[in-house]
Amino acid sequence: MTPTRDDGRHITIIGAGLAGALLATLLARRGWRVDVYEKRGDPRRLGFERGRSINLALAARGRHALAQADAEDAVMARAVMMRGRMVHAADGRQQLQRYGRDDSEVIWSVHRDDLNATLLGLAGDAGAVVHFEHALDGVDFDARIARIRRLREDVVDEVPFQALVGADGAGSALRQAMAAHTKMDVRADMLDHGYRELEIPPGADGGFRIEPNALHIWPRGHYMCIALPNVEKTFTVTLFLPNQPTGMAGDDPNFAALADPADARAFFARDFADALALMPTLEADWAANPVGLLGTLTLDRWHLDGCAVLLGDAAHAMVPFHGQGMNCAFEDCVALARRLDGDADLAAAFAAFEAERRPNAEAIQRMALDNYIEMRDRVDDPHFVLQRALEQRLEARHPGRFVPHYSMVSFMRVPYAVALARSEVQRAILVAATAGHGSLDDIDWAAVDAQVLARLEPMEDAA
C-alpha cells in the first residue's frame, strides 16, 4: 500500500478531484509513478448514494486539457451545449445573447461527478494508484514524510515522498502544512455574497422545461439566479445573494433574512416568478442545501523548493462568475506536466510552473469578480447591449485583432493575463465609441477602426 521510495520519477498527489485526477493521468502516461490520496470515497462506487446533479461549464481551455488525456470525447458525449446567455428580464421577457459567432463558439454543461469518474478511470488505466478515503493530515517537509490518515480505520501512516502536489481544493491541507512550515502570505478575500443550489425538474412530458441550449440568467441588479442544463433534462439553479443585509435603503434581500423556506418562496414569487413556476421543490431544496461561500484566494508563492507545489483551487480559488475555475485548474495540470517533463530538477520545474501560471490565475480571478457585475446588473441594460453589438461588429471588421472579451476567455487559450490586458483596451474603445449613442447607425466607423488599428496588435491563439 505505501509506495516504496526509489530514484525513479515518483509524484504524490493530494486530492483526486478534477485537477488531481487529470494530472495523475497526464503524469502516469508520461512514465511517472503516481500515487494519489483522496479523502472521499470513490465516486464510481457511490452509485445511488451520490448527491445532487452539480454541473459545470466547460470551455475551450478545459476541453483542450481533457484532449491531452484523451478524455475529451467521453466527456463531450454527455455534455449539453450552451450557445449563449438566456436573459430573463423582470417582466418575464427572454432574450438569447449568443456567446460566440456560431455553434463552434459555445460552452458546455457537464456533470461534475461524471467528469470526475471519467478522469479517475483514465488515471487508473494509465497506472496511477488512487487511495480513496485517505486524507493528508500533516507533512514533515525536512524528512519528506506525509502523514496520511486512513479514514475507515482512523490510522495515520507515515508515507515517504519525493514531491507532493496539492490538488486538494480551496481548503487545501497541503497549503496549510506549507504555511506552517515556511513564510507564506495566504489571503482569502471573501465575497459578501453566497449561493444556494436549487433544481428545475423535467416537465410532465419528461423533457426540458426551458430552452436546454443556454445558460439562463435572471439578473436583478444586486443579485441573480442562473440555471445550467443537465443531460437528465433537469436544470441546476443557483441563487447568488448577499449573505447579510447590505444596509442599503429600501429593499435589501439576503440569505439571513430568508431563513424560512416560506420566505424564500415569497421572495421568488416577487423577483423570479417565471422561474418559481418551474421549481416545485423550492422549499425542500432550500432547506436541504446549505449556503455556499464565495471568495478569492491569493498566495505569494505556490511551491516549496522541489518538495511541494499547489495548483487548482488550492493555489487560486476564485469566484465562479466566469465559469473558469475548473478550466483554469485543467490548464494548470497541462502546464505542470509539461514543466515536469522538460526539467529534471523539480525545484526548477515548480518555479517555472508558478512563474507561468500565477499571473494568469490572478488575471482570471479579477475577470471573474468583474463578471458578477456584468451578469447580475448589466446584461439587460440597453447601453451594455449596444456595446456588445459594437463588439461583434468590430470582431467582424477586424478578425484576429478585435476579439470580444468573452471569446478570449472562453473560446481561446491565450494567457488570461493577455486577455485581461486586451479587454481593458477594447473596453475603453467601446465606451468611447458608444458614449451618447443609442444605436450603431451613427457610429464614426473610420475613427473607431483607427483606434482599433492603433491600439491592438493582431493576435494568434495558442498552438
Ligand code: FAD
Ligand atoms: P476540487 O475539484 O475541489 O478537488 C479537491 C479534491 O481534494 C477533492 O476531491 C477533495 O475531497 C480532496 N481533498 C481535500 N482535502 C483533502 C485532504 N486533506 N486529503 C486528501 N484529499 C483531500 N468551474 C468552471 O470552470 N466552470 C463552472 O461552471 C464551475 N461551476 C462550479 C460550480 C460549483 C457549485 C462549484 C463549487 C465550483 C464550480 N467551478 C466551476 C469551480 C471548479 O469546481 C473548481 O475550480 C475545480 O473543481 C477545482 O479543481 P481542484 O481539483 O483544484 O479542486
Ligand code: 8R5
Ligand atoms: N459556481 C458559469 C459563466 C459565465 C456566464 C456568462 C457563471 C455555481 C457555485 Cl455564476 C457562473 C458562469 O457570463 O454569461 N459560465 O459558467 C458558471 C457559473 O456558476 C457555477 C455554475 C457555480 C460555483 C455555484
